[in-house]
Amino acid sequence: MSPTRVLVLNSGSSSVKYQLLDMRDSSRLAMGLVERIGEETSRLRHTPLGTGGETREWSGPIADHEAALKAVSEELAKDGLGLDSPELAAIGHRVVHGGKSFTEPTVIDDAVLAEIERLIPVAPLHNPANLTGIRTARALRPDLPQVAVFDTAFHTTMPESAARYAIDVKTADEHRIRRYGFHGTSHAYVSRATAELLGKAPEEVNVIVLHLGNGASASAVRGGRCVDTSMGLTPLEGLVMGTRSGDMDPAVIFHLMRVGGMSTDEIDTLLNKKSGLIGLCGDNDMREIRRRVDEGDEEAQLAFDIYIHRLKKYIGAYYAVLGRVDAVAFTAGVGENASPVREAAVAGLEELGLAVDRELNAVRSDEPRLISPARTRVAVAVVPTDEELEIATQTYALVGR
Numbered sequence: 001m002s003p004t005r006v007l008v009l010n011s012g013s014s015s016v017k018y019q020l021l022d023m024r025d026s027s028r029l030a031m032g033l034v035e036r037i038g039e040e041t042s043r044l045r046h047t048p049l050g051t052g053g054e055t056r057e058w059s060g061p062i063a064d065h066e067a068a069l070k071a072v073s074e075e076l077a078k079d080g081l082g083l084d085s086p087e088l089a090a091i092g093h094r095v096v097h098g099g100k101s102f103t104e105p106t107v108i109d110d111a112v113l114a115e116i117e118r119l120i121p122v123a124p125l126h127n128p129a130n131l132t133g134i135r136t137a138r139a140l141r142p143d144l145p146q147v148a149v150f151d152t153a154f155h156t157t158m159p160e161s162a163a164r165y166a167i168d169v170k171t172a173d174e175h176r177i178r179r180y181g182f183h184g185t186s187h188a189y190v191s192r193a194t195a196e197l198l199g200k201a202p203e204e205v206n207v208i209v210l211h212l213g214n215g216a217s218a219s220a221v222r223g224g225r226c227v228d229t230s231m232g233l234t235p236l237e238g239l240v241m242g243t244r245s246g247d248m249d250p251a252v253i254f255h256l257m258r259v260g261g262m263s264t265d266e267i268d269t270l271l272n273k274k275s276g277l278i279g280l281c282g283d284n285d286m287r288e289i290r291r292r293v294d295e296g297d298e299e300a301q302l303a304f305d306i307y308i309h310r311l312k313k314y315i316g317a318y319y320a321v322l323g324r325v326d327a328v329a330f331t332a333g334v335g336e337n338a339s340p341v342r343e344a345a346v347a348g349l350e351e352l353g354l355a356v357d358r359e360l361n362a363v364r365s366d367e368p369r370l371i372s373p374a375r376t377r378v379a380v381a382v383v384p385t386d387e388e389l390e391i392a393t394q395t396y397a398l399v400g401r
């Protein structure tokens with residue numbers, strides 16, 4: 001029998017998330033996470049789901065992504081699910097920036113690796129980690145197909161009017177400056193799952209997807225195709241995020257250089273790692289921010305208000321872009337769990353046919369669900385994302401059988 005398992009690796013800037021799936025029924029055999037890579041207190045959490053075993057946790061220094069992947073491989077081996085297993089059909093990798101070159105999942109060879117490497121300047125937090133993940137996995141199993149699934153792929157359908165910045169065309173073309181968009185695997189999965197929740201085909205519905213994790217982005221999806229998204233050349237544009245500023249006047253950068261005396265790298269770090277929620281109130285975890293808000297903390301309240309104001313502006317903007325909206329879907333860590341964020345983002349939009357039912361909004365569940373009152377014009381939904389399942393499905397479709 002041909003192998004049916006796919007290992008999915010999602011290498012972030014300081015973490016690796018992974019899942020091992022059996023594609024005969026899309027069941028999860030194991031999943032886990034390595035966090036705080038490069039620190040003294042790295043942590044590995046591994047759950048063998050297939051065998052019903054207990055979650056194992058381990059803490060200690062894990063120097064880099066290569067060491068992290070080796071640790072993951074050892075954990076999998078303890079359950080007889082090691083990377084040497086003949087049942088493994090492929091490894092699927094999340095790759096954040098695919099530029100304009102990659103519109104589909106792609107089997108990785110040296111030329112593909114070189115192109116991902118060439119795109120590092122436009123995804124400095126993400127592509128290097130993705131590359132290390134791929135190189136380490138290739139070294140461990142050189143015989144196995146490795147597939148890249150790109151965050152940018154779903155957004156390549158954006159019309160030029162949405163993808164282009166209004167800057168000098170020659171300069172833009174020379175440096176390939178345009179809006180690429182990210183989190184595409186999630187936007188694709190969630191927009192499809194939202195259509196399913198409404199009992200319709202993806203072609204029939206227009207959806208605004210709000211992917212609110214540590215990184216956050218919104219997209220406008222018309223009949224299953226992305227027509228606009230909030231992230232741009234890099235994952236810095238758009239919504240307020242955990243540590244990233246999102247939209248601002250680009251002249252802030254010149255000002256910081258000329259008047260603040262800051263270097264390019266310092267400003268890069270400021271906007272990508274020390275801004276957003278953490279820059280506004282010292283916390284990037286929405287749970288902590290809500291706890292502080294509930295205690296009357298004004299700094300946390302202002303951070304929350306700025307986050308919501310930006311989110312609401314994007315809902316309005318994408319409403320206008322789409323003309324008709326069938327659903328607004330909240331997803332990722334914040335979108336799936338933070339009911340106050342959902343309530344506040346939609347508050348006051350009744351004239352647009354948008355509302356949240358308090359009781360439905362308070363329900364906790366891993367299932368896709370509606371949170372809007374019956375008979376409102378636009379469905380508001382919580383639709384848990386599953387980037388790993390989507391990556392595994394696309395990987396297996398390419399190399400399976």
Ligand SMILES: Nc1ncnc2c1ncn2[C@@H]1O[C@H](COP(=O)(O)OP(=O)(O)O)[C@@H](O)[C@H]1O
Binds near residue numbers: 242
């Ligand atoms: N119960 C919760 N309530 C509010 N926010 C939550 C909850 N659980 C997770 N989050 C938020 O989700 C964020 C992480 O989302 P996630 O989608 O896992 O992000 P990423 O994939 O970008 O690391 C955390 O920073 C936290 O703010």
Ligand SMILES: CC(=O)OP(=O)(O)O
Binds near residue numbers: 012096183213214
């Ligand atoms: C592209 C991006 O922002 O990804 P993440 O949310 O994983 O940081």
Ligand SMILES: [Mg+2]
Binds near residue numbers: 214
């Ligand atoms: Mg994420």
